[in-house]
Amino acid sequence: MKVTNLINITKLKIHDKEKRTLLENFFSLSILQRGNYLLPLITLPYLARVLGPEKFGLIVFAQAFIQYFNILTDYGFNLSTTREILFITYLFA
Numbered sequence: 001m002k003v004t005n006l007i008n009i010t011k012l013k014i015h016d017k018e019k020r021t022l023l024e025n026f027f028s029l030s031i032l033q034r035g036n037y038l039l040p041l042i043t044l045p046y047l048a049r050v051l052g053p054e055k056f057g058l059i060v061f062a063q064a065f066i067q068y069f070n071i072l073t074d075y076g077f078n079l080s081t082t083r084e085i086l087f088i089t090y091l092f093a
């Protein structure tokens with residue numbers, strides 16, 4: 001029943017530009033998120049087969065090593081940046 005409600009909502013003509021933009025953005029981001037999940041499911045088995053276990057393991061180890069530094073540099077950045085952008089937007093609105 002919920003799926004039919006969603007289909008009916010999307011079939012409605014939305015005259016309000018903000019609502020239409022919101023729906024377009026939602027569906028675009030949903031498609032991108034699905035792609036972000038599906039692309040590694042396709043490429044990782046292929047790379048593992050082509051590179052072999054030794055080279056693939058070396059690449060995965062390097063990625064894990066780099067990820068530690070990424071965590072250190074990115075720690076709290078999303079929260080503080082969002083707060084700063086909200087504050088600046090509020091000041092100039």
